[in-house]
Amino acid sequence: MTRATPDDIARSVNDVYKSFPARLRPDIRPNGALEWTILAGFVLQSVEDEHLNCVSAGVGMKCLPASRIPLHGDMLHDTHAEILAKRGLAKWILNELSSIEAGNSSAYLDYSEHNEQKTHTTRTPKHSFKAGVQVYLYISALPCGDASMAHTADSQDAQEAAYYSAIPALRGFDGVAGAAGAASAASEATATSVTRGRMDYTKRGSIRTKPGRADAGSTNSLSCSDKLATYTLLGVQGGLLANIMQPVYIHNIVIGGVSSVDGEGRQKYLSECHRSLYLRVEESVRESAKESAQASPSRLDTPTDHLHLHLHLHRPVIAFTEVRFCHAKEEVEARARASSSQDANEHPHPPVLPAMHCANYVAGDSPLQTELVIGGLKNGNFRRRGGGPYWWKYRSRLCRLDLMRHYLSLECVKGVKSVKKGERERESDVKSGKEDDADDNTNPTYFQLKHSEASNTYRRLKHLLRTPPSLFSEWIVTHPKHAHFDSEGRINSDGNRQQRKVK
Ligand SMILES: [Zn+2]
Secondary structure (H helix, E strand, O other), X not given: OOOXXXXXXXXXXXXXXXXXXXXXXXXXXXXXXXXXXXXXXXXXXXXXXXXXEEEEEEXXXXXXXXXXXXXXXXXXXXXXXXXXXXXXXXXHHHHHHHHHHOOOOOOOXXXXXXXXXXXXXXXXXXXXXXXXOEEEEEEOOOOOOHHHHXXXXXXXXXXXXXXXXXXXXXXXXXXXXXXXXXXXXXXXXXXXXXXXXXXXXXXXXXXXXXXXXXXXXXXXXXXXXXXXXHHXXXXXXXXHHOOOEOOOOOOEEEEOOOOOOOHHHHHHHHHHHHHHHHHHXXXXXXXXXXXXXXXXXXXXXOHHHHHOHHHHOOOOEEEEOOOOOOXXXXXXXXXXXXXXXXXXXXXXXXXXXXXXXXXXXEOOOOOOOEEEEEOOXXXXXXXXXXXXXXXXXXXXXXXHHHHHHHHHHOHHHOOOOOOOOOXXXXXXXXXXXXXXXXXXXXXXXXXXXHOOHHHHHHHHHHHHHOOOOOHHHHOOOOOHHHXXXXXXXXXXXXXXXXXXXXX
């Protein structure tokens, strides 16, 4: 098998982006400002068919303030490109599983019926990617947060630096600037507090929230560097799919946007990526495991002994690419400068701003492969009516509620919980005067589904990663109340009681 080059992987995602409808791409604002954005995508390569297949992609750099995280699971609160691509991959896997259950074959997935061998990492047979399938992630710029802080420190002008320094600290922020170099930084990544956005950008290793405007509502979404780092331990499939899938690890991460940087600078930024995107996790999780073993020396088998950490830690190969993304910040800035170079006094160059719109792509999804997301909703700006979830037409297919509904429609999870009528069928039932007989008390909540026995290992690894002295122990956990919705988006008022019971 010929392994794809970083440029091949980057081109595969950029080619898909070129097919996006114009309204999904950055635009020229009414005041003439030119917009830029970030593109990310997952690319698969199988052993039989070496063709690179971009299965999901996202463009975007927005996230909702913490105050707007919904109770019904019906909005996307983190719409950075990498996270949209990751959720798009989950949707693509769900589609592929549905297709297999409908009798089709898959070039990429082994359905668990044919994959019965039990390993010590799983108690129940699970679906998995076929042996040899390569999972690549392309990002058009260094991921926000820790991995891009050295680049930010080098490129940020004084005005910008002052702007971000004015952002108030989040809980626990100690304000200590640790100027750790890349080589020694993994062991110096001992800060245990969450840092807001790009504040104190000389500090390395820190868990950071997503960068945002100082005057915008504060976000609890953690940076893409932090989220990507956790995938090297937990896999990129997410907690829901962990019930039925073996962990999906990223083999290669290809990053663009550094082509203008010379040799030494590139090397520095690359080692920052290695430090930030997996070394932090390896160090953190081993420290936590050691600590928990010491805390219970009398027990022969501590909970962490069964986790076999070496089997779960996956170092991705990280490389930069020269392939240029046409709506990258530096490309749009160059076009803005070029447009005013004739007469800079008469035509000052237009401002360059981050794009407002976000979009996602899921290969083969119907009715459309692409979807526009604004303010966490499909096509954006809808007013919530009553106490229920947004109507399905307004929801992104990648929101928690819709991924959960697709998950529940799979044959392989039907043995676990009975599946209710879909919302569309119910709508047509109501129109045709049929009784709605779907209501009962057996509808599990998102929280319950994510806390099933089948994903025990996933949750134990996550718990270990978030246990002191791990750097990730300061991870901002979304309140469980945001997960107590059922497949109809109804909030289960017994949430707290159930949360205790399900544990
Ligand atoms: Zn990001």
